[in-house]
Amino acid sequence: ANYQINENARWNTKLFSTNGDRNSVGFLQSINIKDSINPASLNYNNRVVNLDQYRNYGMESRIITDYHLGKMKNTLSAGIRLYTGTTTRQADGKGTTGTGYDVTITGNYPRDIIFKSRNTAAFAENIFRVSDKFLIIPGIRYEWLEGSSSGRNGYTTGGTEIILQNITRDRSFVLAGVGTEYHVTRSTEVYANFSQAYRPIQFANLQAPPTTDVVDADLKDAKGYNIDLGYRGKAKDFLQFDISGFYLQYDNRVGTITVSGTPSYRLITNVGSSTSKGFEGYVEFNPFRAFGKNKDADLIIFGSYGYTDAKYSGNHKDASTKGKKVENAPTNLFRGGITGGYKGFLLTVQMSNVGETFSDANNTVTPSANGNNGLIPSYTVTDLTATYKFSKGLNLKAGANNLFNERYFTRRAGGYPGPGALPADGRTFFISVGAKF
Template sequence: MQSRCPTFSRLVMTLAAVFSCDSPADAQEATERSLNTGRQGTSEYARGVAMAAGVTPQGEHRAADDAIVIAQQTSAETTDMSASIVVRGFEVAPVEYPALPDVEGTRINSGKKTSFVKPEEFPAIANNNYREALATTPGLLVSEEPSSPIINIGYRGLDSQRSESTQMLKDGVSIKNEQFGFPESHYAPILDAIDRIEFIRAGASLQFGPQPGGAINFVTRMPQRDVPFEFLTKNLFGSDELYQNFTSANGTAGPLGYYAYYDHREREGFRTNSDYEVNAGSVKLVYDVSADSRLVLTLDGYDEEHGEPGGLTEVPVFGEDGSLVPGLALYSRDRNVTTRFFDRFRLERYYATLEYQKIVSEYTQIDIKAFGGYLSRFSKRQRGGDFGIAPDPNPEPDSDASTNDIQLREDWTQGAELRLRHDYNLFGDTSTLAGGLYFYHAVQDRSDKRGETPDAEEGVLRRFNTGETYDGSIFAENRFHFGRLSITPGVRLEFFQQSLSESVNTTKPGEDLLERSDFSFVPLFSLGASYVLLEAQEIVSGSPAAGDSKGVKDVAPRVTAGGRPRVEVYGTVAQAYRPRTYGELVPTGPGSIVNGDLEEGHSLQFELGTRGKPLPYLTFDVGAFYFDFEDQVGDITITNANGTFSSTGNVGDARYSGFEAAAELDVLGMINGGADSRYGRFNLYGNITLLDTEFTSGPNKGFDTTYAPDYQFKIGGIYRWKEVAKVGLLGTFVDDSYADVNNTPSHFIPAYAVWDLTAEIKFWDGRLGLIAGINNLFDEDYYGEIRDEGIVPAYRRNYYGGVTVRF
């Protein structure tokens, strides 16, 4: 369809008028209406209009030069009518601003504290190192587990173990093992396939459901739309026999685009039995059904196995004779020793997602997703030993150490989601309604067996139970937009049914098999607001870029590509919750009980801050937060005439408060007066989280919550030159914390500071690239993770290097 608007240079005008445009004036009105829906023109409506206009898709380009940048200038009275739009084919990508757009697709982010990071802005990241990828994101704590590919992410004093307290998403779909009954995350996407990582703090539960620790959404790459075929392979080698291969192919043929990759990682590790191997792949197909609709099919496969070398301790344990107990592994004596030689873990995950996106009209968009898959989690662990104590290496027959525990959990999940976004005029401004329906169903079979040897793969069945979850949700948010002020109330109604039934339990002979079913209704509410303090004319430069000729044309005012200056105040109050897990419905151990009136954990969260981009080369976000977490679930020990029992129940409440600040400065842009420098970009970044947490009731009253360092400071610099060379020096400083709610000395994590140096250079127009790096540059001796079996030592200084080929 060809536009009747005559001026192609006013591209935004043409796109907005594609549905019906009788004159440039009509197009201008349509343009302003679309741009008014989101900050800096990042309205997803603009993306949809680009689709409908039949604009030749350009794909997810790596260089800013590949994008079309349009800047409009208006008076202060119509600030929300002007914008900078970055059009990249099928998508309109956010311009550089320290938050997600106010309105993005079928989501509303206005008033929420949000951030995003693009892995491609860093030099090539090796071995899926999320500590580096999240270096510019405040508040997220990566607790490292170097013997496995599992990523543990904590947030503001909420437990980081298996990222259980944070909702983890891939393209808007949860990647947790089972997001209600088994909410651990053993799978994390490979960073090479990620376009950006979005993080939504307070208010995330209104959009994505359970967990109080916000939501991390991994947005994967789309097919490149201007070439029929592109091939990329990265091969990387490093310390302790590290080898990584990432190979991808993508392109477009007619209406069909494709993106496929294979991910292989393996490493022997620095401890015996700390090896791991990952084999994963994905295929994404994008089919343009029409000019204003498309289908996206994604198929994922993931298979990994790793050893579990066991834990160490910093606390000596003495026997009755006054000597150290046998098998004690003191961290200070030998941090590389192994205490578990036979423990192994395996994960298989196969998942599919089908999404239909439709621009219904210039005001309305719908997204429909259907998803489902299978996950298998297998572990075998030798019995005997204790915290930081190895089992007897020569066990007597029939002793604990001569056997092992074998656990298999299989999860089948499926669901569907409908999201709708509608823009409408209210008192002369464009307001937005976004909402939808969500359905989720999951079944889990869990078996526990007893092996007859320390390394047995099979054994005698001791327990078998089946858990099932049904969840249905209705949610909606409305952004009322009045000039510089936006107010966004929201509501989510969760209805979920959980059940668990035992088929076998030989640990409780003579007792009836247990079965329990609970229905819960959880209403969640939120209120967000933002007010634009500064949104002025485009900043223009009267001087040429450094090194340019001094001709008349060069000194003419020019519009910078960074977008208009903007500073805003934002605030949110929102509710969140944590559902019961399957293990909290029915006791599965011989000495355990579960309270019958167990409640979900509830949280009330507050955010208040200011953020902006007052200058083309400076961004910042500064704010304070407070939230409580009531009815936390935990285990307490009960001793009575019948013996000692472990009781699972609501053990108390906790509060969390603190301050966060983040800033990023392009030094060369500042020197060049806000214009791009011929010498590239040198970004200095820094962010800090100051945190104070405490249990306010229950048996742990007065104690710190887990993984709650008083401060977390990240600082560094990244230099980029014409997408040819990148060098990064990234520092992470973390204060001490505890890994258990009892704040025991054995679970104390000392403060540490880690620096990473990474570099990448490309040749022959990007067809060949070399990458190299040093992780833990200054050889810090530290650990950031403590598990049930003891301290997990982190990597000391290690090296890597590799090559990339693209054609």
């Protein structure tokens, strides 16, 4: 809802909710255990059934007002956010031995837990226009969080229920940040930002879905800050660009380490502090618009590149992590392509190259037998899309993703939808028709 209070002030309120369910059934053992016919029963082994129910509701309301300090107009935005959410999780149910979708179980769910969370926030942000070219934008946010859990978390080997106490945990904190912009020309600007960050651990994080991972029961909230500096803009209608550098400090970072043992296992824990620094760049250039005035043809060359040096600055008590690369953070990331058009026809070819990365903070290279740990190799994927516009309101689009059928994966998981390496899609084709009335 939007309401114009007066010529200088306006009010905006958003209501939002999630009312959903996620049901899954599958054979969730390690990949080195075959999903095969049991010779005793001549059926497949029982599958695992998990049911999640999400009921979340919230509201965010803010007032935006313009005012003057001297000759310059400034803008203040302030508001509140309210949220409440309930997740009901029934897990590890003994499912059927079939092959289709069937969430029927035998007995009850060993784990039957209710998670509740509440959040209240108040925030304010102000745009100070120091001059026609220079802006300073400070902001502050107060957060209050509460999480609770109750229910049954399984059974002991003797069959006794493991009951979660009705535990409630709350905390509050203040986050601040400031951004600046200096407009070098009418269409280009230098910008710099500093912001604090806080990642709370909820009880749902401590009660993970069925998995071969182990979750540290003493997980702590993570926090940090980010700094970035860049230059962005455009030149008429033929060039757009954005180049920036960044520095990210992350304390109590939640990650994954491989703990030695028989067998070894992956531990989700506060690995420690990490530092990430690097730069990003994006450019889009249209030579036809820059050097010619052909109204029927068009050509756009675009590309983006990101370099990230993300490493841990200390050791974890269960692993040597100092100087190791942060997991799932590739050093190099490039995407680029060409779009060519003639009259109503448009053809785009895009290539993406993602560098190698690791699945754990130990930087394990050789994959484990179950595929949960190890290097995630680099890969290159090419996509092709063609569009034909019959009119302003009607178009036909077709294309191929992963045109050269690259075999790759982007993640190793210890739980759903794993465990193991999660393969990406092979070559796929699509066609669609779009219409506007």
